[in-house]
Amino acid sequence: MTRTLVLGAIVIAGALTIGVAASQAPAAPRVIDMVKLRDNLYVLTSSTPGDNATFSGGNVSVFITNSGVTVVDTKLAGWGQAMLDKIKTVTTKPVTTIINTHTHGDHTGNNNLFGTSVTVVAQDNTKANMEKMPAFKDDNAKFLPSKTFTDRMTLGSGNDRIELYYFGAGHTNGDAWIYFPGLRVLQTGDMFAWRDAPLCDRANGGSCVAFPQTLAKGIAAIKNVDAVIPGHSPIMALKDLQEYQRYNADLVAEARDAINAGKSVDEATAAIHLETKYPGYQAARVKAAVQAIYDELKK
Numbered sequence: 001m002t003r004t005l006v007l008g009a010i011v012i013a014g015a016l017t018i019g020v021a022a023s024q025a026p027a028a029p030r031v032i033d034m035v036k037l038r039d040n041l042y043v044l045t046s047s048t049p050g051d052n053a054t055f056s057g058g059n060v061s062v063f064i065t066n067s068g069v070t071v072v073d074t075k076l077a078g079w080g081q082a083m084l085d086k087i088k089t090v091t092t093k094p095v096t097t098i099i100n101t102h103t104h105g106d107h108t109g110n111n112n113l114f115g116t117s118v119t120v121v122a123q124d125n126t127k128a129n130m131e132k133m134p135a136f137k138d139d140n141a142k143f144l145p146s147k148t149f150t151d152r153m154t155l156g157s158g159n160d161r162i163e164l165y166y167f168g169a170g171h172t173n174g175d176a177w178i179y180f181p182g183l184r185v186l187q188t189g190d191m192f193a194w195r196d197a198p199l200c201d202r203a204n205g206g207s208c209v210a211f212p213q214t215l216a217k218g219i220a221a222i223k224n225v226d227a228v229i230p231g232h233s234p235i236m237a238l239k240d241l242q243e244y245q246r247y248n249a250d251l252v253a254e255a256r257d258a259i260n261a262g263k264s265v266d267e268a269t270a271a272i273h274l275e276t277k278y279p280g281y282q283a284a285r286v287k288a289a290v291q292a293i294y295d296e297l298k299k
């Protein structure tokens, strides 16, 4: 009887071990898709966050210049080798510069993979936010940004020029907009992640209330945009970014009205139906955004 119990316990422990091992192993090989946007600009694409088996992190641009490769964002930890493998299929040049659009782990997760000879660039507040992350503590602090900017910075020259801008709070308080003027391409990071309400990370200084104004400032300042690389969606056009600005302005206006009408967050969310005015938009993230707007305005 005792022996049976012990054996039974061993069998169960063994099954648990196998179960843990199976759940840790990736269900499929980690392969990242790549889109050629220009002769010297590729995008390592992103799926929508949610499915952990396939979600590799945000869109990453790979800009091949005369002096080396600039990578904008570095996806989620664990996907770095898949990133490098893909980059090697289009260039033999080394990665010399990393730009992090903002602090989140799905955009900064593989900074460490590129070594310490790479220049890491980010907005001032993003560097400060990254310093709070366990991934950049202690010895890993050497993978933090070594070059920062407040409002604007230019890297490179001629057709290799990259312009970096900060227009104010939104997704966080340090979202860099990356513009490739020679290619007429704009990369927004998560200031335009998807066709749904934005994620406003208030712990990192994000603001859903400021979001539409920040978008408007960026759209007004950056001219000559033929393609937009969003945070987590396929390549879009400038008109899609402009539409996203209007969507966010409407979202804030409707949430404000709901507060003034004394509605709860749930009642406000149930009454807001922007997806009917904006075809193709989801409403999965509206409640969280409405909550953020309420928290910001009712403090």
Ligand SMILES: [Zn+2]
Pocket: 102, 104, 107, 171, 190
């Ligand atoms: Zn993010």
